[in-house]
Amino acid sequence: MANEIDIIYSKILDRYIEIEYDTGTKLHSLRFVRPGKQLIEKKTRDVTIELERYFEGEPIDFSLDVDISYLSPFEQKVLAETRKIKYGKTITYSELAEKIGSRAVRAVGNALGKNPIPIIIPCHRVVAKKGIGGYSEGIDIKTRLLELEQINANNL
């Protein structure tokens, strides 16, 4: 059976968000789609609704099974550590490296780039010591996500 895909539109990012679920309870991947083509929104899962509220400004931290077993041990460590970063907080690439007992700062950046489930695994909260750092989906997306969280972090 094919995986199920939910779709919502995020006004603040001006992107459709495609959330792909396994047939089980796990989250498979999350993609950003430019609004060139009109997509039909589809909200069948709880997490989809939570995401929608997240974009409305609710300080939600997602906790849900994700399957990243196909990634390398190092990449899994990086992403696991990334999930611990709380809403509205940021840490640097080097701090994250230190937490997992490595000095491979740049490898951390590379691993984050492989995050199959951005936002849910909040890789946008990892920034450079000076400056914002990179983001595979585009810096503007990262900036907006951080702004959104900055504004609403006081609602915690």
Added chain:
DNA sequence: GACGATAGCCCTT
């Protein structure tokens, strides 16, 4: 070997 979503140092304007 080369390449990074880095960081730090040292230089020049």
Added chain:
DNA sequence: AAGGGCTATCGTC
């Protein structure tokens, strides 16, 4: 101050 070059570092491909 701010920006550019150089290098250490280390996990992937």
